[in-house]
Amino acid sequence: MTGARHQRAQRPAMSKARGRGPERAGQARRPNPVLQAAPLLLLLALAVPALAAGPETGAPTDPAGAAAAAYYPRGFPPPEVAEPGLPVMGLVRVVLLTALAAGMAWVTHWIFTDTQFVGTDRALWSGEALGVGLVSLAVACLVPWLYAGLPLGAAMFGGAAVAYVVHRNARVTPPLRVLGRAHAARLAGRRSASEPGVTVQAVAPDVTFLGYDDIPRVPESDSFEQRRAALEVARMVGEAIDRGAMALGLLVRPKGGEVRYQVGGEMVAGAPLDPALAADAVRTFKHLTDLDPNETRKPQEGRIQAVTAGRTYDLRIKTSGTVRGEQVAVRIRDQATTRLRLEDLGLTDDPRQALTAGLDTRPGVVLVSAPRHAGLTTTLHACLRHFDRYVDNVVAFEPRVDLEIENVDHVPLDQEDGPVAASEVRQRLHMEPDVVSVDALHDPDVARALLESGGAAPEGGVTPRTLVIGLRAGDASQALGRLVGLLGSPEPLARHLSAVVNQRLVRLLCPACKEAYRPNPQFLRKANLAVEAIETLYRPPSRTDVSDGHVAVCPDCRNHRYVGRTGLFEVMPLDDEARRLLARRALTALRTHCRKLGMRNLQEEGLRLILDGQTSVEEVLRAIKND
Numbered sequence: 142m143t144g145a146r147h148q149r150a151q152r153p154a155m156s157k158a159r160g161r162g163p164e165r166a167g168q169a170r171r172p173n174p175v176l177q178a179a180p181l182l183l184l185l186a187l188a189v190p191a192l193a194a195g196p197e198t199g200a201p202t203d204p205a206g207a208a209a210a211a212y213y214p215r216g217f218p219p220p221e222v223a224e225p226g227l228p229v230m231g232l233v234r235v236v237l238l239t240a241l242a243a244g245m246a247w248v249t250h251w252i253f254t255d256t257q258f259v260g261t262d263r264a265l266w267s268g269e270a271l272g273v274g275l276v277s278l279a280v281a282c283l284v285p286w287l288y289a290g291l292p293l294g295a296a297m298f299g300g301a302a303v304a305y306v307v308h309r310n311a312r313v314t315p316p317l318r319v320l321g322r323a324h325a326a327r328l329a330g331r332r333s334a335s336e337p338g339v340t341v342q343a344v345a346p347d348v349t350f351l352g353y354d355d356i357p358r359v360p361e362s363d364s365f366e367q368r369r370a371a372l373e374v375a376r377m378v379g380e381a382i383d384r385g386a387m388a389l390g391l392l393v394r395p396k397g398g399e400v401r402y403q404v405g406g407e408m409v410a411g412a413p414l415d416p417a418l419a420a421d422a423v424r425t426f427k428h429l430t431d432l433d434p435n436e437t438r439k440p441q442e443g444r445i446q447a448v449t450a451g452r453t454y455d456l457r458i459k460t461s462g463t464v465r466g467e468q469v470a471v472r473i474r475d476q477a478t479t480r481l482r483l484e485d486l487g488l489t490d491d492p493r494q495a496l497t498a499g500l501d502t503r504p505g506v507v508l509v510s511a512p513r514h515a516g517l518t519t520t521l522h523a524c525l526r527h528f529d530r531y532v533d534n535v536v537a538f539e540p541r542v543d544l545e546i547e548n549v550d551h552v553p554l555d556q557e558d559g560p561v562a563a564s565e566v567r568q569r570l571h572m573e574p575d576v577v578s579v580d581a582l583h584d585p586d587v588a589r590a591l592l593e594s595g596g597a598a599p600e601g602g603v604t605p606r607t608l609v610i611g612l613r614a615g616d617a618s619q620a621l622g623r624l625v626g627l628l629g630s631p632e633p634l635a636r637h638l639s640a641v642v643n644q645r646l647v648r649l650l651c652p653a654c655k656e657a658y659r660p661n662p663q664f665l666r667k668a669n670l671a672v673e674a675i676e677t678l679y680r681p682p683s684r685t686d687v688s689d690g691h692v693a694v695c696p697d698c699r700n701h702r703y704v705g706r707t708g709l710f711e712v713m714p715l716d717d718e719a720r721r722l723l724a725r726r727a728l729t730a731l732r733t734h735c736r737k738l739g740m741r742n743l744q745e746e747g748l749r750l751i752l753d754g755q756t757s758v759e760e761v762l763r764a765i766k767n768d
């Protein structure tokens with residue numbers, strides 16, 4: 142009979158443990174000993190109460206039965222009172238212990254997922270919960286008297302869980318804290334009504350989403366999974382913005398979700414997502430932008446605004462199916478930077494004057510260059526805003542029109558078919574615009590069309606014009622060489638070239654957590670930053686943990702170490718001598734001449750930022766390396 146009950150009790154425990162298998166599979170694949178052991182420990186945790194319950198309820202070892210046998214003399218068997226009662230008590234105990242084990246397993250799993258949200262040590266806290274959970278279960282099973290063992294075990298585990306809650310609550314903003322008044326209000330509020338304001342607060346305290354009608358878009362939050370996904374989406378977008386990323390990518394595969402942030406030209410990996418969360422996050426992105434959540438194959442595109450820290454960002458979201466999953470690509474644009482003027486770009490006085498003088502020269506040609514992902518379009522737009530667009534007729538040729546400036550005629554121009562694009566440019570030039578810009582010029586036909594017949598000073602035309610040419614290049618001389626190469630000769634350029642600019646984007650160190658240090662002079666010299674008598678420079682903090690082994694989180698940058706970006710500029714001032722050198726195609730001599738005129742190169746501009754404590758040596762080296 143004991144054996145039969147033993148079996149019966151064990152079966153539900155086993156099936157429970159098996160049921161958790163697939164859910165844990167994705168997480169257990171990561172190389173983490175605690176996580177690999179987790180399913181086994183969980184199985185044990187669920188089996189222990191059932192095993193322990195067996196002998197306890199058997200009559201031969203029952204202390205009450207033995208005492209009764211000793212009390213009654215031989216020949217007077219004790220009355221059989223215990224028989225019907227004991228099995229019931231045993232069953233209650235098994236149920237209670239199993240419930241306790243299940244509760245502990247749920248809390249442990251929650252801690253496991255929650256550590257990722259709050260960015261704390263997952264192995265440490267999951268391990269703590271599992272370890273204390275097993276000890277608590279042992280206490281609950283082995284302390285002989287049922288009603289003492291159970292509460293004691295529960296209290297031990299509760300203590301461990303509360304310790305985690307205190308730890309995680311200290312790391313997040315009030316709306317994200319659990320087991321507090323705000324949490325209770327949130328639970329109550331969610332049941333009553335879906336007030337947009339309340340839910341936006343609860344779901345994403347740092348990032349809120351707005352439609353272009355300026356009405357908040359609230360992610361679905363009916364289930365735990367949806368709330369988890371909504372939090373994750375807000376967290377990803379927030380992290381992308383904090384990192385100054387131009388794009389965010391989420392690739393969903395059967396084994397999980399890969400997150401990538403495009404920072405400058407670099408792709409930075411984010412924390413991976415488990416498969417269920419990744420799929421839910423894709424649905425959340427679609428729900429936010431009113432895309433069809435069930436369309437997982439065909440490309441879809443939507444737009445939404447994200448607001449964080451008082452700034453508004455445009456998000457352009459594209460979803461599409463891949464061979465074995467789905468992907469989401471989010472392009473991020475700061476509305477403030479898309480309204481930037483020349484004064485806001487981070488240009489120091491002399492280069493800015495050289496650039497504005499170049500733009501004001503008519504006829505004139507200004508060449509703006511940058512490597513890929515270094516803000517070329519932003520700078521071109523800032524140049525266009527320099528003109529009085531109510532007086533001047535301004536035309537901008539762009540590969541893709543993402544953002545329109547008031548009173549500028551934006552013309553999409555596909556340079557893949559050069560002759561077609563060139564004839565389109567010629568047609569526009571017949572209308573005699575005062576200012577013409579072209580973004581990412583790379584086709585020789587288009588280049589010749591822009592500069593032919595004097596280009597900036599058309600022979601038969603009436604109005605001299607300013608031509609602003611944007612092209613991809615690593616420095617100012619290289620840009621000039623490339624443009625001359627496209628034209629086939631420096632001749633059309635030499636007469637009217639008025640300024641050449643090259644730029645990079647540099648991330649700025651978080652003022653709250655940057656670390657001062659005494660630089661190693663040899664390293665500086667090697668890095669081409671010849672510097673005398675520098676006492677202190679700044680860098681991202683090299684240590685993140687504080688004395689008690691916990692990781693400190695910077696409230697300003699959430700440990701991304703950099704907040705915001707600025708431009709580094711190299712501006713070539715051009716005088717008649719420079720133009721003569723250009724006409725002779727003597728680009729090296731031209732560069733030397735410009736240096737004599739006071740041109741500062743990217744290294745020197747970067748050094749200024751480093752000495753200012755605004756950024757680190759490593760960041761400047763990353764930005765100016767030529768690729």
Ligand SMILES: [Zn+2]
Binds near residue numbers: 653654695698
């Ligand atoms: Zn910081």
